[in-house]
Amino acid sequence: MELYLIPTTGQYTTVKLPITLVSARSPLEMSDVVEKLQLSTPQIAFNGNLTFTQNQFGLQILDKNTLNSEIVFQILNYVSSEFPKVSLNWYSLAHWYTNKQDKGTFIQKALTVLEPRIKTFDGQSEIYKIMMIVFDQNELHQLQNQLNQLEIPNIAIQQSGQWYLEITSDKRTKANAVQSILNDEALDFTQIAAIGDGHNDIPLLKAAGLAIAVDNANPEVKKHVKMVVAKNTEHGVAEAISAINTLNEQVI
Numbered sequence: 001m002e003l004y005l006i007p008t009t010g011q012y013t014t015v016k017l018p019i020t021l022v023s024a025r026s027p028l029e030m031s032d033v034v035e036k037l038q039l040s041t042p043q044i045a046f047n048g049n050l051t052f053t054q055n056q057f058g059l060q061i062l063d064k065n066t067l068n069s070e071i072v073f074q075i076l077n078y079v080s081s082e083f084p085k086v087s088l089n090w091y092s093l094a095h096w097y098t099n100k101q102d103k104g105t106f107i108q109k110a111l112t113v114l115e116p117r118i119k120t121f122d123g124q125s126e127i128y129k130i131m132m133i134v135f136d137q138n139e140l141h142q143l144q145n146q147l148n149q150l151e152i153p154n155i156a157i158q159q160s161g162q163w164y165l166e167i168t169s170d171k172r173t174k175a176n177a178v179q180s181i182l183n184d185e186a187l188d189f190t191q192i193a194a195i196g197d198g199h200n201d202i203p204l205l206k207a208a209g210l211a212i213a214v215d216n217a218n219p220e221v222k223k224h225v226k227m228v229v230a231k232n233t234e235h236g237v238a239e240a241i242s243a244i245n246t247l248n249e250q251v252i
Contacts, residue, residue: 017244020044020181022174024160024200026091026129027052027059029112046091046128047158047168047200048177059093063180065169066126071152075130075167076121078150083143087133089116092125104133104163130167140165158200166200175203193244195229195237196221210247212240 019037021030022044034043034054042051042062051063072090079088080099087104090097098105098116105116121127134140144165147157156170182188194201194208197217202224205211211225214236222228227243230236 017241017248019241020178022048022178022194022201022204024129024158024164024166024168024198026096027054027093028096028114042181044174044177044181047156047160047166048172048174049128049169050093051177051180061093063172063177064128065171066128067130067167067169068154069123069127071155072121072127072130073123074150074152075147075155078147079132079143082146083132083134083139086139086143089131089133090121090127091129091131092127095125097121097125103135107133128168132165132167133163134165135163137162160198160200173203174200175207178204178207193240195240196225197232210244212243214240 018041019039020041020043021033021039023030024047025045027043027045027050030043030045031054040053040055042053044051049065050061052059052061076088076090079086087102088099089105089108096114096116098118099120101118109115132143134143140159140163144157144159154170155167156173157165157167160166179189182192189207190209192208193210193212194204195212195214196202196205197214198221199218202221205213205221205224210227212227212229213222213225214230214232215228216231216233227240229239229243
């Protein structure tokens with residue numbers, strides 16, 4: 001999900017709780033929040049396929065799973081040929097790539113304040129994620145079905161938002177990437193809270209001791225939570241963190 005960890009004052013703040021952002025996004029798109037909240041804990045990107053910490057010197061990679069280059073070629077060529085109207089994007093550790101400027105890339109630029117590199121895939125970069133933006137729901141479902149029918153090995157195909165279909169390695173999910181961090185800290189899922197809004201958050205929400213959804217979450221997501229807070233654009237995450245702090249104080 002997209003996280004806005006901003007209290008009602010409109011200012012970013014540091015918090016005492018250990019926070020891990022668990023996202024489909026790239027580290028580039030998470031960096032600003034990590035820096036402003038001064039998070040030194042492990043962070044999770046690309047739907048669980050990259051775990052990293054961030055400091056003043058850059059990123060320290062703790063775990064990674066990339067897509068096979070031949071598979072990237074296959075998917076990009078297939079989508080470009082069979083679904084030419086789909087906005088096609090792919091991500092390395094440090095860059096966002098696309099084959100053309102279109103409505104999807106303009107929306108992403110507005111959301112992330114990042115600029116894509118326009119080029120064809122040359123196989124020289126390690127790719128973590130292919131992201132397709134499809135504004136017609138029927139076409140999105142058709143694309144997802146046809147990609148599934150290709151039975152490409154070692155990939156996970158997930159819808160991460162109303163318009164977004166994403167492909168990453170199937171070696172990790174958000175939930176088992178979090179499990180690895182919990183193992184290192186000698187914790188279990190019953191001791192954590194998770195906040196989500198999309199289909200790809202459901203396994204993590206089902207496992208967490210306290211599952212929270214923002215109000216703009218998909219209705220299916222809300223079936224798996226114990227608490228619903230305000231929309232993420234209306235400081236819902238800050239509201240959730242405040243509630244978690246209150247619960248912790250009561251336990252203590």
